[in-house]
Amino acid sequence: MRQNGAHPGGKGPAVDVSFILDGLNERQREAVTAPEQPVLVLAGAGSGKTRVLVHRAAWLMRVQGVSPQGLLAVTFTNKAAAEMRGRIEALLGMPAANLWVGTFHGLAHRLLRIHWREAGLVQGFQILDSEDQLRLIKRMVKSMDLEDSSVEPKELRAFINKQKDEGRRPEHLEAYNDHTQRQFVSLYKTYEETCERSGLVDFAELLLRAHELWLNNDELLAHYRNRFSHLLVDEFQDTNTIQYAWLRVLAGNSGLPFFVGDDDQSIYGWRGARIEHLHHFARHFPNTLTVRLEQNYRSTGTILKAANALIANNSERMGKELWTAGDDGEPISVYSAFNERDEAEFVVGRVRDWVGQGGRRDEVAVLYRSNAQSRSFEEALINAGMPYRVYGGLRFFERAEIKDALAYLRLIENRDDDASFERVVNLPTRGIGARSVELLRAYARANATSMWRAAGAMIGDGLTRRAANAVHGFLRLIESLAESTHGYELHEQVDTVIQRSGLIEHFEKDGSERGQARVENLQELVTAARGFTAEDDDLSTLALFLSHAALEAGEGQSTDSSDCLQLMTMHSAKGLEFSIVFMCGLEEGLFPHRRSVGDASGMEEERRLCYVGTTRAMKKLYLTHAEQRRLHGVDNRSFPSRFINELPPELLEEVRPSLSISRPIQQPASPASTTGAAFKLGQRVRHGKFGDGIVLNCEGHGAHTRLQVNFETEGTKWLVMAYANLEVL
Numbered sequence: 001m002r003q004n005g006a007h008p009g010g011k012g013p014a015v016d017v018s019f020i021l022d023g024l025n026e027r028q029r030e031a032v033t034a035p036e037q038p039v040l041v042l043a044g045a046g047s048g049k050t051r052v053l054v055h056r057a058a059w060l061m062r063v064q065g066v067s068p069q070g071l072l073a074v075t076f077t078n079k080a081a082a083e084m085r086g087r088i089e090a091l092l093g094m095p096a097a098n099l100w101v102g103t104f105h106g107l108a109h110r111l112l113r114i115h116w117r118e119a120g121l122v123q124g125f126q127i128l129d130s131e132d133q134l135r136l137i138k139r140m141v142k143s144m145d146l147e148d149s150s151v152e153p154k155e156l157r158a159f160i161n162k163q164k165d166e167g168r169r170p171e172h173l174e175a176y177n178d179h180t181q182r183q184f185v186s187l188y189k190t191y192e193e194t195c196e197r198s199g200l201v202d203f204a205e206l207l208l209r210a211h212e213l214w215l216n217n218d219e220l221l222a223h224y225r226n227r228f229s230h231l232l233v234d235e236f237q238d239t240n241t242i243q244y245a246w247l248r249v250l251a252g253n254s255g256l257p258f259f260v261g262d263d264d265q266s267i268y269g270w271r272g273a274r275i276e277h278l279h280h281f282a283r284h285f286p287n288t289l290t291v292r293l294e295q296n297y298r299s300t301g302t303i304l305k306a307a308n309a310l311i312a313n314n315s316e317r318m319g320k321e322l323w324t325a326g327d328d329g330e331p332i333s334v335y336s337a338f339n340e341r342d343e344a345e346f347v348v349g350r351v352r353d354w355v356g357q358g359g360r361r362d363e364v365a366v367l368y369r370s371n372a373q374s375r376s377f378e379e380a381l382i383n384a385g386m387p388y389r390v391y392g393g394l395r396f397f398e399r400a401e402i403k404d405a406l407a408y409l410r411l412i413e414n415r416d417d418d419a420s421f422e423r424v425v426n427l428p429t430r431g432i433g434a435r436s437v438e439l440l441r442a443y444a445r446a447n448a449t450s451m452w453r454a455a456g457a458m459i460g461d462g463l464t465r466r467a468a469n470a471v472h473g474f475l476r477l478i479e480s481l482a483e484s485t486h487g488y489e490l491h492e493q494v495d496t497v498i499q500r501s502g503l504i505e506h507f508e509k510d511g512s513e514r515g516q517a518r519v520e521n522l523q524e525l526v527t528a529a530r531g532f533t534a535e536d537d538d539l540s541t542l543a544l545f546l547s548h549a550a551l552e553a554g555e556g557q558s559t560d561s562s563d564c565l566q567l568m569t570m571h572s573a574k575g576l577e578f579s580i581v582f583m584c585g586l587e588e589g590l591f592p593h594r595r596s597v598g599d600a601s602g603m604e605e606e607r608r609l610c611y612v613g614t615t616r617a618m619k620k621l622y623l624t625h626a627e628q629r630r631l632h633g634v635d636n637r638s639f640p641s642r643f644i645n646e647l648p649p650e651l652l653e654e655v656r657p658s659l660s661i662s663r664p665i666q667q668p669a670s671p672a673s674t675t676g677a678a679f680k681l682g683q684r685v686r687h688g689k690f691g692d693g694i695v696l697n698c699e700g701h702g703a704h705t706r707l708q709v710n711f712e713t714e715g716t717k718w719l720v721m722a723y724a725n726l727e728v729l
């Protein structure tokens with residue numbers, strides 16, 4: 001080991017390390033320059049944890065002489081991983097190609113690709129994303145003809161994933177007594193067999209297999225222990241059991257973990273993350289150096305005080321308080337909207353003001369609790385002609401037509417992929433009806449084989465002549481696509497497949513705008529393929545592209561870098577920062593989510609999520625809630641979230657919809673009202689032509705009184721009250 005002669009205050013540094021240490025405070029330097037021992041950085045939001053991790057990586061390579069190959073860096077999303085690599089390379093001033101940086105899933109996948117044989121997989125194994133997994137489970141349950149048909153596929157999926165996340169195979173579960181549990185265990189086993197046969201690996205399986213790879217292969221483990229001497233993990237508070245187990249086994253007695261995390265930001269308990277890992281770390285890794293960072297560099301004093309006050313309501317905390325040397329900044333603005341459209345209009349208006357003053361849109365984030373909330377913002381943004389990008393929701397690789405094309409490509413790579421076979425065997429329609437597919441399925445099941453093989457066997461016997469011909473045609477199509485595109489560039493291969501499979505023609509025939517959009521998306525897939533570069537030579541580029549599509553689907557976004565407003569859930573905002581943040585839909589039942597109300601630990605997790613959202617803001621934070629909200633097609637009246645009440649009132653300022661009006665208006669908006677009706681803001685009204693709506697605003701006096709009404713179908717309109725003939729509802 002090289003001596004750490006570069007420590008500040010030491011005798012003349014061996015290497016000039018000011019580029020690593022400048023811009024770090026004393027505590028941060030302590031962590032970055034720590035001697036070779038386990039390190040846990042336990043620190044609040046915006047205190048520089050990620051920064052410290054990046055600088056530690058540079059320090060290890062530049063000062064300690066660790067080769068890039070000796071580091072393994074793990075972060076939470078692909079986006080964060082790409083950023084981390086970029087920041088490390090920028091610090092070092094050179095590319096670090098051999099450095100492994102990725103998400104747990106990405107790294108596990110990389111290992112399994114290299115060691116597929118030791119992991120007991122087929123070489124061309126493909127990844128099932130969670131929607132494909134559900135489809136496969138549905139089909140499986142249906143084909144089994146269970147006496148008890150009450151098995152809920154989503155529940156079964158959750159059960160299977162949970163077991164895998166805890167490292168349990170069906171054989172570890174046999175002892176259960178309970179009937180449902182027994183049934184689930186047996187279905188878990190059947191599911192495993194189906195995946196095995198089809199060469200399919202779901203997300204949870206990636207992690208479990210990678211863990212078993214360590215447990216079952218001593219030599220391999222010894223090799224990687226020797227190689228990865230330093231393990232760097234960001235967002236450690238959100239690791240689940242299997243991820244932590246994987247890290248611990250890899251570290252063994254000699255590996256050096258450098259983990260950073262914040263117990264107050266643990267927000268994936270519902271997906272199996274275990275905050276206890278933070279508590280147990282020092283016990284598991286003797287001689288741990290724990291560093292705490294409490295100075296926040298991100299947010300204004302006001303935002304920080306609000307975050308501190310909010311999280312103080314949680315009881316299960318390791319306890320820490322953030323402070324900043326910066327100014328208090330502006331108060332936090334709270335806007336009570338009438339409904340979700342009004343809420344969206346408000347946000348758009350404020351963003352427009354910001355842009356008008358020269359601000360960039362991509363410095364502004366709109367955060368919400370559930371993906372479905374993005375719709376009302378998207379509508380308002382489209383109306384306003386403002387560019388935006390939604391993170392999450394239906395992503396490119398998750399779109400139906402893209403999955404159709406990928407299914408063809410997957411079959412080319414692996415004929416036994418049942419999920420893909422079923423998806424496209426009759427798409428476009430080629431005369432293979434549900435009955436024939438049913439027969440193939442039954443045969444495959446009875447003979448423990450794949451649908452592809454079943455099809456081959458049944459062409460001569462077991463299908464009607466017409467069906468047999470059609471099935472034969474399909475098998476020939478796939479074989480010939482595989483043969484004729486062999487050796488093609490990836491994008492040529494994709495292009496040929498979308499043409500010759502008949503998918504393009506199928507969607508073109510549709511004639512609708514939607515069909516056209518699908519054709520364009522398929523063409524976009526060719527573009528995506530053209531831009532794809534494979535990192536691994538051992539496998540076909542196609543196989544790697546398909547894995548990339550499945551892994552990216554979790555968060556994939558086009559790389560378009562134009563200046564867009566950022567829309568995302570609070571979960572996906574973890575680790576990011578924005579000048580301006582709108583936290584929207586702060587309503588009881590929505591945030592905190594109704595699932596967690598009444599459950600103490602669930603409520604604490606919701607509050608941590610609110611803390612995460614709050615601490616994303618650098619300069620200005622807006623909180624909005626609506627009195628009435630239509631979500632999933634149902635109108636609900638709602639009450640402001642308890643989280644707003646938990647903030648010190650002196651930090652808040654209420655935004656009023658219009659300066660001339662204070663709300664609620666107790667009196668009739670105009671004494672000269674022709675109907676004599678009392679129009680209050682927020683009042684529901686009916687118009688003869690425009691239908692039902694809500695009064696948003698009111699201007700003028702007497703006969704000139706004008707009302708702004710937001711109609712459900714017609715949008716917002718200004719009406720002269722004297723002529724509008726509005727009926728109060």
Ligand code: ATP
Nearest residue numbers: 023024025044045046047048049050051297298575
């Ligand atoms: P989170 O908990 O949200 O992930 P974090 O603890 O990882 O936050 P960083 O994202 O690393 O915090 O840092 C927050 C911001 O503060 C970044 O903009 C970072 O560049 C800046 N920062 C961190 N440390 C310093 C410092 N010593 N001097 C100046 N700026 C700093």
Ligand code: MG
Nearest residue numbers: 049050051575
């Ligand atoms: Mg961070």
